[in-house]
Amino acid sequence: MKRNLFTRKILFVFCVTLLTALLVACAAKEVNTVPVEDKEKRVKVEKPMLLSMGETLVTKADIVPSQEVSVVAEAEGTMVARKTQIGKLVKKGDILFTIENSSIDLALSKLQLEKEIARKRLDNAKIEYDNSVTLRKMSLEKLEQQKLILEREMERFQQLYEASAIPKKELEAIEDQIKLLALDIKQGKEGYRQLLQNQDLALMEVQLKELDIALQDISLKQDKLQIRAPITGVITELQGAVGMKLRGGEPVAKIESHQPLYARAEIAEHELIYVQNRKSFPLQVTVLNETLDSQLLFISPSPKSGKNGYKMELQIANNHNHKLLPGMSAQLVLSDDRSQEVMTVPNSALFRDADEYHVFTVKEGKAVKTLVEIGRRNKEYVEIISGLTSEDAVVVLGQNQLEDGDIVVVLQ
Template sequence: MTMPSVRMRIWIGLGILALIGFAWAFSPRAVAVDAAPVSRKDMTVAISDDGVTRVRDVFVLSAPLDGTMTRVEVEPGDFVTEGETVISTIRPLLPPLLPARTTAQLKSTVSSAEAALTAARADADRLRAEHARLERDLDRAKTLLASATVSQQAVDNAEAAERESYLALRSAEAVIGVRRQELAAARAALMPSEAQNGNDAIAVVAPLSGQILSVNRESEGPVSQGTPIVDIGDLNSLECVADFLSEDAVRVKPGDPVLFTDWGGDPLPGRVRRVEPAGFTKISALGIEEQRVNIVMDLDAADDRQSLGHGYRFVANIVVWQGDDRLTVPMSALFRDGADWAVFAIRNGRAEKLTVSVGHTNRTEAEILDGLTETDRVVIHPPRQLEDHAKITVR
């Protein structure tokens, strides 16, 4: 064998190796994917949202009058008894101190009222004496009428004069009562602040039996009528309320099962009691206006209420649909293919894109009505580079 032929064979071999290397470098490689089986299981569809607990009937005890309230001795969580437990006491407001000019004016008013009362009494005494004289004249006229000394007309005139005098006397006595009250009012305006004592205090008593939920005003000091003092309620009447989007709330009906989670303990079962008929607008954390509806729920077990209090947070999971023995795939396996749903099924080491018919869905699973069988496996979280019939390797 000559030297040129050996060199030729070497170059041919190197060329073949280079072609093989290029072919291997640019040949499609298997895509590493995650997979999950298609399985049959019981499936539930639930809607979830945050809510809070609340006592069904909260009574706000308010100050019944303006005054100075003593310190509230009860604390949140204390039990109170209807008509017995004294929450606080309120002393009516003391009259303000009077300046010298006002005091002089009020004293003058008192003197005027005393003089008016004296004048009214004197006028009443005068009318009383006049009435007594007219009564004697009437008696005399009746006696003379019996002996035909005077006429009936004279007797009638005497009776009219006596009646008129009597009414005038009654009016004068009423004026005395008016003047007496005016004098009492004038003297009361001059009454010093020290005239009030501790007996004027009014006790604020619990209107029902229950627990103190919160103390709105604790320290001693002046209060105005209607100022909230404490909130009272019965924790045995605890209920749960959560606001849901209106498009979710229309799927809920009374009696639907609920699971309360994320409250700090094990999940608690419950039931929907009422879906409120009126919605309201609420601004979301992203600044979007949402129409929300309050849904009121109850805990199934009375003992569960002992673990919760008024205003505690939870997550309500309301079951709106349940199905038995449903063919399901993870939601992460589904993707949109135009207007249809599709998945990548693993068959013979390749990813085969299949169009599927989807029924109910929840946050983790989707019900498959058509397109897959129980023996299939599907790709979850399919990468962007994955194409139909591409080679794959399952991680």
């Protein structure tokens, strides 16, 4: 019994010793493999990102109409019709209001009647004149014909008298008739000349022209009873109502031209560099969520009096849908260079060596120390100006343990 117990103890000690030896051997084998695994550095990589490193430089702009006109009544009268409303788009020449003035209407009717009478009187006078001229002309021709006949007859009488065939009294009688005819012809020609120079017709024509001028004047006054839009635009104000008495010069409406619209802004002296040698500028309209084009019209040559600002005025090109309205809030974009997307990497990926900046990239399973040129920085990222491409794998985690050429394992 004691011998069996002793044998069991020996077997137990032997098994424990064997097991211990096996464990030590396995541990030694694991220790030998650790240095091999430590040769591969584990890292995390990212490609460079495109990010905006700044804000757009803008200034407040006021949207104003290109033209604003106050419409006034140019004649006195009573408003009898209003043919428009606030917010309506009207064209130049459209009738906005109608005014009634009985005195103008009466004066127009009276002048029209006077002109008609004067015209008829002139027409009749011309007919009478033409008839008188014709009769005078015919009478002169008849007298001259009679004188010619008597002169021929006198030649015959002269021959008869010389032949003592007739007495001298008969010759003298025919001479007296010729003298009387000559006198009648002379008087007739003078009357004809005076008739041709008659001023009655000319005076009547002057009177008719005066009536025409008076009619034109009263017609203009009557036309002013129709109040028309002086420009194409949008009605922004209306005053007065049907039945209201209006005085000449009294304002009745306002019209704004929205085609085109203008943008007005002021910039500081240090911002002039952003607008020099430029003709077009983006205009951000927040309420419309749109950016419109605007063309520079002018920049004031000197600061506005009492303010350190240079006035700018621009024409907004594309408001054909009439969505943009005067008074809307807008931002004039002076420069968006600082808001452009640039290549960036996390700040943690960057390290400095001898006044130069580097990052580690992974190429063909090895860490490559890469020289980079940096630009702007913020709390998280740094701008890479040169040294990297958008496809480079930049080490962003584990770079502190790396040396150039180290074998790396990229963690997913």
